[in-house]
Amino acid sequence: MKDTCDSISIELIVQAAQMGKDDIWMQGDLEILINGEKPYSESDIIDVDVFLKSMNSDGEYFIFSCCCGIPECSGWIKGINVKHKENIVTWSDENSNRTWQLDKTKVENDLSNIRNEVKIYKEYFSEKGIKYVGVGYNW
16 A cells, blocks of 8 residues: 555636537536646546545545446446445446545545535526536535
């Protein structure tokens, strides 16, 4: 077991999206960087509900998935194996033989900050008559 945790950064990325002249909204997505790199490909998404569940108990979780919603489509044959021990969360990616040890308090603090950001964005965009969708739309 490593003596130190891997660095993790979880951020909310908000950008405008449009399907037509009058169909515009703001889309919120999570981005996770571990040791400065995404542990998933550019076309993949983070399944936020699964990610949040994985922060509470051990198990295999498909935290990352193809943008179509089917993890196997982008090579996620196995989910991330998650283990909790005290304040350390270990993620093992058996698809690529990578393992990370994450500081659970850091992850929880990042998620708390994101919840606050979402609240601010939802209120602000609502005042402008713009929908906010994506991460936290139902928080």
